[in-house]
Amino acid sequence: MALILASASPRRQELLRGLDLSFAVMTADIDETMDSSRSAEAEVARICRAKADAILPLVSEEDVVITADTVVCVDDCILGKPADEQDAVRMLRLLSGRTHQVRTGVTVCTKTRAVTEVETTDVRFRDLSEREILAYVKTGEPMDKAGSYGIQGRAAIFAEGLDGDYFNVMGLPLCRLTRMLRQFGIPVLGEAETR
Numbered sequence: 001m002a003l004i005l006a007s008a009s010p011r012r013q014e015l016l017r018g019l020d021l022s023f024a025v026m027t028a029d030i031d032e033t034m035d036s037s038r039s040a041e042a043e044v045a046r047i048c049r050a051k052a053d054a055i056l057p058l059v060s061e062e063d064v065v066i067t068a069d070t071v072v073c074v075d076d077c078i079l080g081k082p083a084d085e086q087d088a089v090r091m092l093r094l095l096s097g098r099t100h101q102v103r104t105g106v107t108v109c110t111k112t113r114a115v116t117e118v119e120t121t122d123v124r125f126r127d128l129s130e131r132e133i134l135a136y137v138k139t140g141e142p143m144d145k146a147g148s149y150g151i152q153g154r155a156a157i158f159a160e161g162l163d164g165d166y167f168n169v170m171g172l173p174l175c176r177l178t179r180m181l182r183q184f185g186i187p188v189l190g191e192a193e194t195r
Contacts, residue, residue, distance in 0.1 A: 005023050051068075070171045071146050123159055123169055
């Protein structure tokens with residue numbers, strides 16, 4: 001049995017390594033376009049399940065696959081990765097001085113069983129000046145991140161507080177993921193549930 005993380009995200013790989021689990025990395029090439037008529041929770045669940053469905057034909061019967069998809073939401077609007085610098089500036093202006101939600105869908109599955117769950121964390125940003133928004137965007141850091149920021153990087157100075165799983169904001173809710181992995185018999189810190 002192999003554990004497979006279906007994600008090219010270096011942040012997700014780093015977080016999973018922190019659990020002392022041995023895993024391989026594969027990437028799913030799917031259309032990640034969100035349907036704006038559906039809820040963010042439904043869409044991240046759908047996308048992470050679609051990633052799993054793309055990977056499952058490539059793995060063996062007993063392999064366990066992990067997929068995830070993260071979005072930032074404000075005013076019922078889904079903020080994915082920015083299209084360009086202007087889009088990143090627009091998103092950061094929207095988040096300035098407000099509380100927003102980070103939602104991550106996680107699927108853990110084998111060829112015969114799948115569990116998909118969604119974690120939500122509230123993040124409160126302080127008021128951001130136009131100068132610091134522009135300076136942050138110029139670093140390039142926001143360009144591959146949902147909502148145009150990485151809380152583990154320079155944007156840490158924007159967040160006044162959060163309610164929920166910090167690691168969810170980085171793209172992989174470790175507390176929830178650990179419970180899910182244990183349902184598949186994968187021990188984390190020596191604990192495993194039976195299938």
